[in-house]
Amino acid sequence: MARRRVYFFGNGTAEGHGGMKEILGGKGAGLHEMTRIGLPVPAGFVISTEACAIYLTHGGEALRRAIGGELARNLARLERATGRRFGDGRDPLLVSVRSGAARSMPGMMETILNLGLNEQTVLALAKRTGNGGFAFDVFRRFLGAYGSVVFGLPRDPIEQFLRDARSRSGVMPGAELPVQALQEVCRRIETHIRESTGRPFPQDVEEQLWGAIEAVFKSWMAEKAVTYRRVERITGLPGTAVSVVQMVFGNLGETSGTGVCFTRDPNTGDKVLYGDVLMNAQGEDVVAGIRTPMRIQKMKRRLPRVYRELERVRSVLERHYRDMQDLEFTIEEGRLYMLQCRTGKRSAAAAFRIARDMAMEGLIRRPEAVSRVTPADIERLFYPVLDPKVPRRELQGRLLATGIGAVPGAATGEVALTARAAEEAARSGRAVILVRRETSPEDVAGMHAAQGILTATGGKTSHAAVVARGWGKTCVVGCDQLSIDEERGLVRIGERTLGPGDRLTLDGTEGMVYEGAIALVRPELPDAYHEVMSWADSLRRLGVRANVDTPYDARKAVEMGAEGIGLCRTEHMFFDSEERRLAIREMILAQDQEARERALARLLPFQRQDFEGIFEAMDGFPVTIRLIDPPLHEFLPHGEEEQRALAARLQLPIETVAQRVEQLRESNPMLGHRGCRLCLTYPEILDMQVRAIMEAAVAVRRRGVKVRPEIMHPLIMDP
Numbered sequence: 001m002a003r004r005r006v007y008f009f010g011n012g013t014a015e016g017h018g019g020m021k022e023i024l025g026g027k028g029a030g031l032h033e034m035t036r037i038g039l040p041v042p043a044g045f046v047i048s049t050e051a052c053a054i055y056l057t058h059g060g061e062a063l064r065r066a067i068g069g070e071l072a073r074n075l076a077r078l079e080r081a082t083g084r085r086f087g088d089g090r091d092p093l094l095v096s097v098r099s100g101a102a103r104s105m106p107g108m109m110e111t112i113l114n115l116g117l118n119e120q121t122v123l124a125l126a127k128r129t130g131n132g133g134f135a136f137d138v139f140r141r142f143l144g145a146y147g148s149v150v151f152g153l154p155r156d157p158i159e160q161f162l163r164d165a166r167s168r169s170g171v172m173p174g175a176e177l178p179v180q181a182l183q184e185v186c187r188r189i190e191t192h193i194r195e196s197t198g199r200p201f202p203q204d205v206e207e208q209l210w211g212a213i214e215a216v217f218k219s220w221m222a223e224k225a226v227t228y229r230r231v232e233r234i235t236g237l238p239g240t241a242v243s244v245v246q247m248v249f250g251n252l253g254e255t256s257g258t259g260v261c262f263t264r265d266p267n268t269g270d271k272v273l274y275g276d277v278l279m280n281a282q283g284e285d286v287v288a289g290i291r292t293p294m295r296i297q298k299m300k301r302r303l304p305r306v307y308r309e310l311e312r313v314r315s316v317l318e319r320h321y322r323d324m325q326d327l328e329f330t331i332e333e334g335r336l337y338m339l340q341c342r343t344g345k346r347s348a349a350a351a352f353r354i355a356r357d358m359a360m361e362g363l364i365r366r367p368e369a370v371s372r373v374t375p376a377d378i379e380r381l382f383y384p385v386l387d388p389k390v391p392r393r394e395l396q397g398r399l400l401a402t403g404i405g406a407v408p409g410a411a412t413g414e415v416a417l418t419a420r421a422a423e424e425a426a427r428s429g430r431a432v433i434l435v436r437r438e439t440s441p442e443d444v445a446g447m448h449a450a451q452g453i454l455t456a457t458g459g460k461t462s463h464a465a466v467v468a469r470g471w472g473k474t475c476v477v478g479c480d481q482l483s484i485d486e487e488r489g490l491v492r493i494g495e496r497t498l499g500p501g502d503r504l505t506l507d508g509t510e511g512m513v514y515e516g517a518i519a520l521v522r523p524e525l526p527d528a529y530h531e532v533m534s535w536a537d538s539l540r541r542l543g544v545r546a547n548v549d550t551p552y553d554a555r556k557a558v559e560m561g562a563e564g565i566g567l568c569r570t571e572h573m574f575f576d577s578e579e580r581r582l583a584i585r586e587m588i589l590a591q592d593q594e595a596r597e598r599a600l601a602r603l604l605p606f607q608r609q610d611f612e613g614i615f616e617a618m619d620g621f622p623v624t625i626r627l628i629d630p631p632l633h634e635f636l637p638h639g640e641e642e643q644r645a646l647a648a649r650l651q652l653p654i655e656t657v658a659q660r661v662e663q664l665r666e667s668n669p670m671l672g673h674r675g676c677r678l679c680l681t682y683p684e685i686l687d688m689q690v691r692a693i694m695e696a697a698v699a700v701r702r703r704g705v706k707v708r709p710e711i712m713h714p715l716i717m718d719p
Helices: 021-036 049-058 060-082 121-129 132-149 155-169 179-197 205-221 223-232 283-288 296-302 304-321 348-360 366-372 375-380 392-398 419-427 441-449 463-471 527-539 551-559 570-575 578-589 593-618 640-650 654-664 675-681 683-702
Strands: 006-010 044-047 095-100 111-115 241-246 257-262 274-279 325-332 335-343 399-402 404-407 410-416 432-436 452-455 474-477 482-485 490-493 496-498 503-507 512-515 565-569 622-626 708-712
Touching: 006 021, 006 060, 021 044, 021 049, 021 095, 021 241, 021 335, 044 060, 049 060, 049 205, 049 241, 060 205, 060 241, 095 205, 111 132, 111 205, 111 283, 121 132, 132 155, 132 179, 132 205, 155 179, 205 223, 205 241, 223 441, 274 296, 296 304, 304 325, 304 335, 348 366, 348 375, 348 527, 366 527, 392 399, 392 512, 404 463, 410 419, 410 452, 419 432, 419 441, 432 441, 432 482, 432 503, 441 463, 452 463, 452 503, 463 474, 474 503, 551 593, 565 570, 565 593, 570 578, 570 593, 578 593, 578 640, 578 654, 593 622, 593 683, 593 708, 640 654, 675 683, 683 708
Parallel strands: 410 432, 432 452, 452 474, 565 622, 622 708
Antiparallel strands: 006 044, 044 241, 095 111, 095 241, 257 274, 257 325, 325 335, 399 512, 404 474, 410 503, 482 490, 490 496, 503 512
16 A cells, blocks of 8 residues: 555545644644544645655655655545635635644745645636736735745745835835736736746646646755754754645625634633734734734624634634644635644743642643653743832833733843844954844844844734844834834834834833843742642652852752752853952962962952852752862963953063963863862962861851761863
């Protein structure tokens, strides 16, 4: 029996199921599972990830040989399910062609909507709907997507044809163009494709379909997709699946629309529908951020029957999947269609809240609630917020603009107008805010490097918001007071003009954009955190120690349930202040033991004070302290200007500093003059550190604190 590589779903039957993500991708598995449990899903079929591997390894001809027969049979089944024929001149079937890997990769691969239109079928669509403007707008969208995705043409020249038509007709963005203007835009795009590629736009709808399938498979290896997988550490997948689905139209008037929502608030965990809807729009309009959507709750008044149906879908999906879901849907003339469901990304606070609430609701058991929370969720709970001590009047005076708070928390940094600028700044240790009109998948490396993201357009489910939420990046979108002059490298926000190097602060909770750097603090832990962690304590068999270097972090570690410190890195204590850095540099640059001991004597009280604070915080828990470990050159400046400043401060010749830096440089610092080898060369460092530990231990014990110091000599090996 031939191996199946195409899986059909529709009219309540499905050949696949939700557990087949490795074969059908997340999107395809979700479509099959939603069909199986009786939700309103348009019919279609999924071409498996195995077919993608065939295409990537052997090319298009091998792909057509492998799945050609299956594709034809399933296309015929889709025609029977919908009552329409592909390429028919009277009542044509149109389809969407979408990517979908086993792991969520939002916006990284390609999608083509409205496939099946040509110069004949567009007229049939206009006649069937009685709306020529709709038909030619859909054709215009399809031509643009096909030219960009399949032929690889830049999007901007294609989109310029629409902007030119609006300018000539005096029609603002978002308003409808006359039919004749849209027809002219379509003709110009077709001419542009022919002149740019030397090939005409294909009128044969089956040729269109093969071109789209191959282009989506090819997008698996696009630079933006490869970068995203590298950043997210997604490995071991053969490729993407392709979903070919009957088109349903959200742009058929004011009772149609498209939206993205979550079954619970992904920021707080509240049990409410959360998301955006764009009326009279197709799916690409929501994620593109070109128009600002309305909150989904407004559908209660506008389309109450659809809203009730969406609430029913929400309840069915949460009971079925037992987790918060991320949904895509289209409303076609008052009828709801579900296009995607997947486990929704959420903030750290929401992760704890949803895990706890679902356990209390009986959807999951407590051990599963604990397993739902990841180490990254705990780490993200400590992202900063604006310091509540900053006077409200000061905040109001520095407020530049407001947008939509897409990801909570706060971030401050220099303005970076491109992904490349954000990456370069991050590499040099500078915090940046990536400022864009709207982000695209090409920006992901810069988004990962930035502390926060600010966009002029988009809603809470735009590309910027979805990617930022997954990475825990503070994000403000839909800031319509923001304009960017990329040629001059300037940003105008409200009345102020800023450039690279100027600083901004984002409040992603309230959607505020402030001028300059505002103090940030760590937030209070939510109640759900303590509850879920107490459940973890009741289940665990492993003791947990923290990895901290300061009294503040030690207190936080105990507060969070740590039972000691497994690693306290003493070299980190020398970076804490200018005075400490100066003393350690003076010790490294000393020409003899006596000078080194003088510098170490200045460091002794700092070390002793730190150890006292750490011991007091731990009060009886063990503390493993690692003696100084890294290569000494890490403490010294490497630039000439900084070396001159240090030489002047220590009253040393610049040559002495430069020579010492060069002397300490190592070809492999991991194996070089560090750890126990350093203490053998300069035992006075060990003397100072052990003395600081012992004196601190004696001091806190006299105050009634239980103390259990453990000293680690680094880099000692024994066969």
